[in-house]
């Protein structure tokens with residue numbers, strides 16, 4: 008594991024955006040695996056700025072998002088599809104045909120198989136960006152008895168529902184299920200980049216990367232990845 012310790016969120020964001028910049032410059036048709044949530048917002052702002060200044064070109068980039076709430080349409084204000092458009096896709100020169108996000112309204116078996124085939128047809132993921140859930144999830148791969156392999160429909164844990172209610176009117180509005188790429192899809196990415204910020208992630212960050220590899224802490228599998236970079240700020244690394 009390649010650990011980059013940063014002073015704060017701002018520096019973490021800059022280092023992560025630099026890695027994506029370098030990836031896209033080196034391979035203009037890179038397949039980027041993307042995440043939603045609060046943590047990557049600063050990274051998406053930087054990528055947007057560079058694209059608008061003309062220093063970064065997304066015209067050939069392909070993207071696959073990690074996850075989507077089951078039952079929400081693409082247009083729903085809290086869908087991850089809307090999130091990605093608001094924070095990134097609507098502001099950069101990406102071809103809409105090259106943007107891929109699980110369809111929250113599609114039928115489970117069909118959608119999961121389609122998404123796995125899609126990732127394969129793109130030749131796999133060149134660089135996967137990840138955040139870290141308070142229960143150790145990556146994508147929406149929640150703690151479980153075994154590592155789920157491919158894209159699947161998952162019941163969100165109570166902890167995740169609690170953490171995500173901030174985006175909804177109240178807790179009852181948070182969808183109980185989501186579609187997520189599986190651990191195999193994520194693990195097969197050529198490079199994996201995780202960003203973590205804030206004291207509230209310190210316990211789980213320590214468990215994930217200084218504890219045993221276990222499906223009870225899904226992110227821990229990344230200890231085995233051959234090109235894994237963790238960029239985290241001092242607060243998140245407080246217990247390391």
Ligand code: F6R
Nearest residue numbers: 042043044045046138139140146
């Ligand atoms: C979102 C995702 C999740 C988040 C995680 C952390 O697409 O895959 O695993 O990365 O829940 O979320 P934040 O960044 O809001 O703390």
